[in-house]
Amino acid sequence: MLYPLLEQYDINCQRAIAYGFSRTEAGFELKKELLDVGLYAIFVISGKRFEVNVFDAYTDEEYLPFNVADNITGFVTGIREQVEALVQEIKERCLVKANMKLRLMEYCTGKFGTKPEAPWEDSPDAYTFKTAKRNKWYALFMTIPYKSLGLAAKGTLDVVNIKLPPEKILDLIDRVHFYPAYHMNKKHWITIVLDKEVDEPLVQQLLEESYGLVEK
Numbered sequence: 001m002l003y004p005l006l007e008q009y010d011i012n013c014q015r016a017i018a019y020g021f022s023r024t025e026a027g028f029e030l031k032k033e034l035l036d037v038g039l040y041a042i043f044v045i046s047g048k049r050f051e052v053n054v055f056d057a058y059t060d061e062e063y064l065p066f067n068v069a070d071n072i073t074g075f076v077t078g079i080r081e082q083v084e085a086l087v088q089e090i091k092e093r094c095l096v097k098a099n100m101k102l103r104l105m106e107y108c109t110g111k112f113g114t115k116p117e118a119p120w121e122d123s124p125d126a127y128t129f130k131t132a133k134r135n136k137w138y139a140l141f142m143t144i145p146y147k148s149l150g151l152a153a154k155g156t157l158d159v160v161n162i163k164l165p166p167e168k169i170l171d172l173i174d175r176v177h178f179y180p181a182y183h184m185n186k187k188h189w190i191t192i193v194l195d196k197e198v199d200e201p202l203v204q205q206l207l208e209e210s211y212g213l214v215e216k
Helices: 013-019 074-094 100-112 166-172 200-215
Strands: 009-011 028-034 039-046 049-056 095-097 127-130 137-145 156-163 178-180 189-193
Touching: 013 028, 013 074, 028 074, 039 074, 049 074, 074 095, 095 100, 100 127, 100 137, 100 156, 100 200, 137 200, 156 200, 166 189
Parallel strands: none
Antiparallel strands: 009 095, 028 039, 039 049, 127 137, 137 156, 156 189, 178 189
């Protein structure tokens, strides 16, 4: 049975291996016994493909009723409930949202207890985060055209604006991932491009620095 989970998620290799997945030529594979039914499930993650199949523990033959959508007997329903619980656990412990903008927004909420606000009706992809005490912005997440950063590419990209000391901003700007702030004070704010190549732990660290700087 195929699951659409990976349309919005990527596998975190280290977490997956720690959870019990093994590397294969195609990706990652995990075998899990199902409780009290004499069956086991095989979870396969390959690229954006997430597949689960159930097998008989004594014959190693595939248990086909699991994949029959209109089979809703109590026994099969119980198996599906076990598998769904495992899928949810894998999602929580082994997967990360593919969209870094969303991941970092969730990081802000988890780390600082702050929630996103969307203050502009004409910019539904823009979200501000404010500090707890002073209620001032420490991060602004946006999806903007490439041309807003002086780039010739067509389309849009995800960015975050954060506040940092001026000297640190000057050191960071490389016009690859770090740019003079878009639409904000360029001396005190910096724009970071949120693509797969950016150093995510560094961005998290800079968000913490921005929060502390604004909260002072």
